[in-house]
Amino acid sequence: TAFATFVRGLPKAELHMHIEGSLEPELMFALAQRNGITLPFKSVDEIRAAYQFSNLQDFLDIYYQGAGVLRTAEDFKELALAYFKRLAADGGTHAEIFFDPQTHTDRGIAFGVVMEGLLAGMDEAEKTLGVTSKLILCFLRHLSEDSAFETLELAKPWLNKLAGVGLDSSEVGHPPAKFARVLQAARDLGLKVVAHAGEEGPPAYVWEAIDLVKVDRIDHGNRALEDEALTARLVKDGVTLTVCPLSNLKLCGVPSLDVHPLKTMLALGLKATVNSDDPAYFGGYLLENYLATAQAVGLTRDEIVTLARNSFAGSFLSEAEKAARL
Numbered sequence: 638t639a640f641a642t643f644v645r646g647l648p649k650a651e652l653h654m655h656i657e658g659s660l661e662p663e664l665m666f667a668l669a670q671r672n673g674i675t676l677p678f679k680s681v682d683e684i685r686a687a688y689q690f691s692n693l694q695d696f697l698d699i700y701y702q703g704a705g706v707l708r709t710a711e712d713f714k715e716l717a718l719a720y721f722k723r724l725a726a727d728g729g730t731h732a733e734i735f736f737d738p739q740t741h742t743d744r745g746i747a748f749g750v751v752m753e754g755l756l757a758g759m760d761e762a763e764k765t766l767g768v769t770s771k772l773i774l775c776f777l778r779h780l781s782e783d784s785a786f787e788t789l790e791l792a793k794p795w796l797n798k799l800a801g802v803g804l805d806s807s808e809v810g811h812p813p814a815k816f817a818r819v820l821q822a823a824r825d826l827g828l829k830v831v832a833h834a835g836e837e838g839p840p841a842y843v844w845e846a847i848d849l850v851k852v853d854r855i856d857h858g859n860r861a862l863e864d865e866a867l868t869a870r871l872v873k874d875g876v877t878l879t880v881c882p883l884s885n886l887k888l889c890g891v892p893s894l895d896v897h898p899l900k901t902m903l904a905l906g907l908k909a910t911v912n913s914d915d916p917a918y919f920g921g922y923l924l925e926n927y928l929a930t931a932q933a934v935g936l937t938r939d940e941i942v943t944l945a946r947n948s949f950a951g952s953f954l955s956e957a958e959k960a961a962r963l
């Protein structure tokens with residue numbers, strides 16, 4: 638349609654995408670075979686059939702299992718490059734991608750192997766697709782603060798290749814406060830700080846993320862809308878929210894896309910953006926998130942432009958780079 642062509646043609650940045658969450662079943666199968674790993678699935682169709690989630694944890698269990706096929710730098714490079722190709726096809730021109738090093742180091746894959754592979758994919762994407770990117774190291778919040786500090790230590794030789802750190806995995810029971818010290822240590826090293834908050838967790842977690850951790854962006858943030866004072870604060874401070882509509886739908890954060898709060902967020906003056914989170918698992922990459930949400934809640938072209946602008950404004954590009962790309 639003309640609308641889809643318009644949305645695809647707008648330059649867009651993706652600010653919330655876990656690279657391990659872009660592992661398509663086809664590549665998962667191919668890597669399992671190449672690396673001599675036996676998957677508990679007999680076919681790609683069987684894998685896809687298993688992607689039915691009632692909540693975040695249901696998804697995480699299968700997502701961490703899937704990531705087990707990634708072993709070599711070449712695997713990580715292929716994974717990243719496949720994502721950037723999809724992004725470019727969707728009219729994405731910049732991405733700030735998350736990765737979960739503990740998922741790999743805990744099974745004996747060296748931190749440097751992950752970094753080398755992802756950086757090679759990012760490099761090639763910029764050269765061959767013109768897509769720029771940055772890396773955000775996420776600490777797994779279901780693990781300990783000590784483990785996060787150990788991971789930050791492993792990252793120190795790679796600091797100039799990292800834009801920031803984030804906080805992901807099981808939210809409820811693992812508030813931002815648990816990681817306030819390690820996130821501060823990362824900030825002291827010159828890294829930006831983001832955190833998943835208000836995906837399944839209460840508004841109190843979003844308060845902690847802004848007041849205690851002083852995050853540069855909130856990932857998701859949906860449940861902030863339950864708290865008027867919190868919403869007002871996010872508007873006043875112009876905090877970017879990296880919203881992931883299809884993820885919210887698949888993880889049952891919303892019962893249907895028709896009642897997704899994205900349009901309301903924009904109406905309230907929140908700096909919302911659209912992102913795919915874990916596109917291989919949630920059934921849509923960046924453009925599909927824009928289009929499905931636009932269809933469901935009735936986004937205008939002006940609102941789409943606002944979302945695309947918000948994506949660059951909320952990125953970790955320099956002010957000069959933003960001005961050139963908005």
Ligand code: ADE
Nearest residue numbers: 655805806807833914915
């Ligand atoms: N890891 C990958 N995707 C995630 C999400 N949506 N929330 C928390 N952790 C994640």
Ligand code: ZN
Nearest residue numbers: 655805833914
């Ligand atoms: Zn996420």
